Amino acid sequence: MKGAIFTLILVLACISSSYAFWSTGHMIISRIAYEQLKEKNETLYNLIEEDIKLLQEFSVEVNHSFVEAAIWADDNKEIAFNQFTEWHYANTPVILPDFEGEILSQPQNVTWGINEMVKTLSYTKTPKFNNSLALSFSWRYLLHLIGDIHQPLHASTMFSAQFPDGDMGGNLFMIDYEAEDMNNLHSLWDASVDQYGSIWAPLSDDEWTSIGEFADSIMKMYPRESVQARVDITDPRVWAKESFNLAKEVVYSDLKSGDKITPEYLKIGRKAVNEQLAVGGYRLADALLNLAQKRYSESIIKQKLQSS
Template sequence: MKKSLFFAAFLLFATHAKAWWDPGHLVTAMIAYKFLNPNAKKQVDRLTKVIERDYPYANHFIALATWPDDLKAEGVTSFNTWHYTDMPYNPNGVALPPRQEVDILWAIRQAESVLSAPHARDIERARHLAFLAHFVGDIHQPLHSTSYYSNDLPGGNAGGNAFPVSAFGKWRNLHQVWDDGCGFLSSYNDIRPYGKPKEPLTENQINRIEALADSLIREFPPEHIIGIRIPDEDFWALESHKLAIEYGYRGVQSVNENGWKKYIQPNDPPSGLYLANGQRIVKQRLVMAGYRLAMILNQQFPEE
């Protein structure tokens, strides 16, 4: 009973957090930008200038990808459910709550619809360009697709936010571990740190993100990725769901000499093996999100 009360209290404060901290969104948008056709790049640059009235720090397309999280940080809650979908990981077969209908899948479709609407105002197109850039990134973060359900967590664990980890203050929960790319993105967290006043990206910051994007493109070129051109957000969410279970909630912490695997448990510190496996997945998901975002934008703004 005490355990159930603890988790119930925890969930009062555990909500779905922002997916990928800013560096993840910046690099995904940079990868996409590099694969835009000339007309798409021209339109994206034009709409970026339009949104400056709402978001004066959007001095480059990649900065748009962080705007929806900045809205959350400013207390705007209208779009909170747009950042995730809760596909269930339910190994114990507990009764599930109704599925959220207005979620990230809906939000991506809505953004595409506004971008292609012939009579949409430019400011609406610009805002939905920012939403699209952000949510295509979000849907590729595995824990933004999946919540774990159990008798203690009948409402789900909010995408791992109610899965505490011991990480010496670096991460408080499993969701944060994955937002930070399992440590892969940690060295870039000085770029637009969450909760700090935003400023336009500096040339040095843009160059650092571009160098990271280039390294990921070299490691995972588009022609080597199976399914990269599938234009289906439901499929992308299912990919993330499977990865969230295998590498997130059931990520391997260690393997003994007999081959027995120890899986991560609440309050564990993520092991080196867990983080290494996670970083491999993170890199693939970042680059896939970038390629797929470029694919959508090239369809929205075909070559003239």
């Protein structure tokens, strides 16, 4: 094919700004799930958190492991623990008419990663060894990946004459915006379209309160019943498709690389991303509850309660 370009989307793993929703957005999604789970079944929530805490000493977490663990998968990138980086995104191509080339498929992606964690957590046969490590790892990655898949630039990348090798999920798509740390499209959407600031684990008391206030505000904007039809969709492939469509219709819209971000773009983008945070939090809560109901039999629950 004339002008054929073989693209390895794995190169996105080398871009540090590819962290989805930065830490604040991830913790907001996890805080929404935290509130939902504690309200629906606090016993199962406590059992999940107990498993998550098994790896707490290998993290920066202090008092709020369930919420803080949502960024553990990204924190590990700081030590070049990148074996699982492809799990964080599914870069379905947004192809402009002027693109000529060929795009290689991504062998593993965020939907694959979610499904693998679900398989592990759904397996309830007792092994001959202590499986606590695998369970804690799987809960932690599931917390993170369900957040990732709701960031539209973790479900898309643009291919065009300007970006023949792809724009790496918006990392190469430069923008004219007042915030110096948001100079490309990916970083703007990682920052929830410049909302909620940048909060990192471990959370101080004030930061824990702030994350709770953000989560509460988003749940009031988008109560569960208002987005229940979306929340009821349980297939991660559909979640990725939703994010891809959002990228085409809202994130990229009519923007060209280097364009100034307008107040109207911010308004539309913030509305879209807040719905994604709400839906992601509700879906995360339901996924965790469903897995916990399978994982913890009545006898296991009684045994754990007696030993606690």
